[in-house]
Amino acid sequence: MDLYFVRHGKTEWNLEGKYQGGHGDSPLLPESLRDIGKLAGRLENVKIDHAYTSPLPRAKTTAETLLDDINRKIPLTVVDGLREFDLGIMEGQKFVKLEKEMPEIIHSFRFDPSTYDYERIKGESFEQVAERTNKAVQKIVDSSPADGAVLFVSHGAALVTCIQSLLGSKVADIRKDGGLSNTSLTHLRYENGQYKLVKWNETGYLDKKLSSTDTI
Structure with missing residues (x-):
């Protein structure tokens, strides 16, 4: 089974360098609609059976726009x-x-998850996010055709944690491959009960130079 993970399009808060998190949100930038169209072109020949999205507006709008641009009847579930x-x-x-x-908190969040003090900021730990995202993905995989393809639209930090955990990385190594860019595509394959990485953070189809605010 092929799994395609998409980080949502770039938002106003992404551009402004603000943390959005699981409760904050801001609109997609106009340029993001172009980028989503480019991603649709990249996925044009991929036979996606079903798409799944985070409920947050920036991800849901990305997913809906992407499926409209692909122009095939692909079911979408929140x-x-x-x-x-x-x-x-x-x-x-x-x-x-x-x-x-709080420099130590930000450093840990971005580079050293094993020392991240989530209690200090009253948020979630990497372990908690890994558990809930992996549980969601595995449930979908178990109920999907073994020879099919599914699409997930989610968020930068959650997806890095989810994907690396599926691949067996320890919390300390979750950031080892860097972050994910807005409207990027990461491809995993699930076979014989194991997840394998095919491509991490693919962005070439966007045909533009990425800035520091594009990746987290």
């Missing part, structure tokens, strides 16, 4: 387990502000 990290008091705040106020 799955709460695919929502972004609960980032507690960090949500809605700018990266640069928090880097000054």
Whole structure:
């Protein structure tokens, strides 16, 4: 089975360098609609059986726009387990502000998950996010055709945690391959009870130079 993971299109808060998290949200940028169209072209010849999306508007809008652009009848289901990290008091705040106020928290979140103090910011741990996202994905895999393909639309931090956990990475190694870019595509294959990475954070089809605010 082939699994395709998409990070949502770039939003206003992404551009402004703000944490959105599992409760915050902001609209997609106009340029994101173009990028989603490019992704649709990349997936044109992939026979997707079913698509699943986080309930947060930025992901759901990305999923709906993408399926419209692919222009095939692909069912879409909202799955709460695919929502972004609960980032507690960090949500809605700018990266640069928090880097000054709690540098160790931000460093751990981005580079060293094993030392992330989620209780301090009243949010979720990497372990909690891995558990809920993996549970959601596995339930879908178990109920899908073994020779099919499914699409997931979710969020940067949640997807990095989910995918690396599915691949067997320990919490300390979740960031080892870096982050995921807006409107990126990551491809896994599930066979013989194991997940294998085919392609991490594919963005070439976007045909543009990415900026620092595109990836988390």
